[in-house]
Amino acid sequence: MPEIILSINAGSSSVKISVYASPPSPSSSTPHLLAEAVVEGLTAPPAKLNYERGDQKIKNQELKDINTQEDGFKYILDHLTKDEGLPELAKREDIKFTCHRVVHGGDYPKSQIIDSETYHHIEALSDLAPLHNGPALSIVKAVSTLLPHATNIAYFDSSFHTSIPAHIHTYPIDQTIAKKNKLRKYGFHGISYSFIVHAVGDFLQKPQDSLNIVALHLGSGASACCIKAGKSLDTSMGLTPLAGLPGATRSGSIDPSLMFHFTHSAGQPSHASTEHLHITRAEEILNKNSGWKSLTGTTDFGAISKGWGEGDETMGLAFDIFVDRITNYVAPYFTKLDGKVDALVFAGGIGERGSQLRKAVVEGVRCLGFELDEGKNANPGGEVVTDISKEGARYKTLVVKTDEQLEMARGVLEDKERFVAQ
Numbered sequence: 001m002p003e004i005i006l007s008i009n010a011g012s013s014s015v016k017i018s019v020y021a022s023p024p025s026p027s028s029s030t031p032h033l034l035a036e037a038v039v040e041g042l043t044a045p046p047a048k049l050n051y052e053r054g055d056q057k058i059k060n061q062e063l064k065d066i067n068t069q070e071d072g073f074k075y076i077l078d079h080l081t082k083d084e085g086l087p088e089l090a091k092r093e094d095i096k097f098t099c100h101r102v103v104h105g106g107d108y109p110k111s112q113i114i115d116s117e118t119y120h121h122i123e124a125l126s127d128l129a130p131l132h133n134g135p136a137l138s139i140v141k142a143v144s145t146l147l148p149h150a151t152n153i154a155y156f157d158s159s160f161h162t163s164i165p166a167h168i169h170t171y172p173i174d175q176t177i178a179k180k181n182k183l184r185k186y187g188f189h190g191i192s193y194s195f196i197v198h199a200v201g202d203f204l205q206k207p208q209d210s211l212n213i214v215a216l217h218l219g220s221g222a223s224a225c226c227i228k229a230g231k232s233l234d235t236s237m238g239l240t241p242l243a244g245l246p247g248a249t250r251s252g253s254i255d256p257s258l259m260f261h262f263t264h265s266a267g268q269p270s271h272a273s274t275e276h277l278h279i280t281r282a283e284e285i286l287n288k289n290s291g292w293k294s295l296t297g298t299t300d301f302g303a304i305s306k307g308w309g310e311g312d313e314t315m316g317l318a319f320d321i322f323v324d325r326i327t328n329y330v331a332p333y334f335t336k337l338d339g340k341v342d343a344l345v346f347a348g349g350i351g352e353r354g355s356q357l358r359k360a361v362v363e364g365v366r367c368l369g370f371e372l373d374e375g376k377n378a379n380p381g382g383e384v385v386t387d388i389s390k391e392g393a394r395y396k397t398l399v400v401k402t403d404e405q406l407e408m409a410r411g412v413l414e415d416k417e418r419f420v421a422q
């Protein structure tokens with residue numbers, strides 16, 4: 001019997017779960033996809049279900065009373081076990097491994113079995129990823145109740161960035177306090193960047209350790225990554241996923257003094273604080289009540305792009321801010337790679353689906369040698385990697401359908417001995 005792997009990606013606006021069977025040959029490291037379920041729009045209710053199993057597809061089915069990542073997980077688990085076309089997962093006991101995307105893993109350089117020590121370590125990091133670690137742990141908890149026989153493994157968004165050198169990850173602040181409190185750039189979206197390196201290596205037929213990429217993961221949270229020789233050299237997120245680019249509800253980088261002029265209660269505990277989550281008013285405002293939501297009233301960048309196209313001033317401002325902030329990273333990363341760039345990559349919900357945004361960003365950096373084929377950009381198709389550059393462009397621009405769930409499931413197959421031995 002093949003072993004069933006449930007790969008769970010709790011994003012800030014979605015839960016994506018893929019079901020895999022281990023391959024028949026133990027030497028193969030490619031998991032076999034059985035079904036994929038996504039509950040999205042958690043920040044723009046009602047949430048919607050997308051489901052694919054072979055030819056069976058459910059698209060944008062509105063869901064009632066699904067408001068959190070934990071609700072989404074439970075809904076999907078129920079859906080999967082009730083799907084008669086998925087006999088491999090007829091009962092919960094069929095699931096052997098559950099992989100969890102955990103955004104902040106602190107110093108963890110690689111995946112970890114979740115035991116009580118790792119659980120509490122991840123919990124202690126929740127204050128540094130207030131939109132992510134808590135929701136991921138709520139799913140881990142639900143798994144331990146609903147699937148007590150499954151092995152829980154955490155994959156960290158931060159692990160990919162442990163290659164960032166000291167002069168880039170160090171903040172210019174008092175180093176005694178910085179070291180004591182572990183205040184440094186960590187960086188996130190690393191599971192996605194790792195997938196991008198694999199996928200671009202296969203597509204360009206180049207070894208991964210020779211790839212130089214300027215990668216943009218643009219979803220509810222957005223970041224840029226400068227990938228040199230297949231490893232992270234720099235990234236736009238920092239100590240927390242708030243730094244760098246703006247997002248659905250996040251401000252991205254702002255003048256650090258701004259909050260003290262915005263509200264007198266910046267340093268007060270937020271009402272959203274709980275026993276395990278200690279955040280200030282400032283952190284709540286900048287993480288949950290800023291970004292596209294504060295500028296436009298919607299967190300749906302598809303709607304913002306449409307409004308921009310129709311000349312709506314408010315939507316246009318949000319769209320132009322995003323393009324400006326993204327281009328602020330592309331050129332510096334291009335120079336960090338000394339112009340030896342294999343590709344500019346767009347990934348994430350907006351990167352993959354937002355053709356107008358890609359067009360505007362690439363126009364903004366065209367002097368570097370990037371140019372798009374308008375037709376391919378408007379409709380990149382369903383492949384994992386699509387080259388959307390204009391013929392003759394000096395540098396390639398690619399759209400990568402990133403798949404954090406697959407990257408984690410591959411990790412399970414590669415590291416199975418480590419997990420089974422523990």
Ligand SMILES: Nc1ncnc2c1ncn2[C@@H]1O[C@H](COP(=O)(O)OP(=O)(O)O)[C@@H](O)[C@H]1O
Pocket residue numbers: 011012013014015218219220221248299300301302303305348349350353354355
């Ligand atoms: N057609 C579209 N054009 C631009 N952006 C889109 C489109 N469809 C969805 N999006 C954006 O993609 C975002 C979700 O990205 P995703 O990477 O799946 O998010 P998460 O951070 O939850 O993992 C949504 O918030 C929405 O703004």
Ligand SMILES: CC(=O)OP(=O)(O)O
Pocket residue numbers: 010011012013103157188189219220221222241
């Ligand atoms: C790290 C992060 O911001 O993740 P997401 O985009 O999935 O919210």
Ligand SMILES: [Mg+2]
Pocket residue numbers: 011012219220
């Ligand atoms: Mg995501």
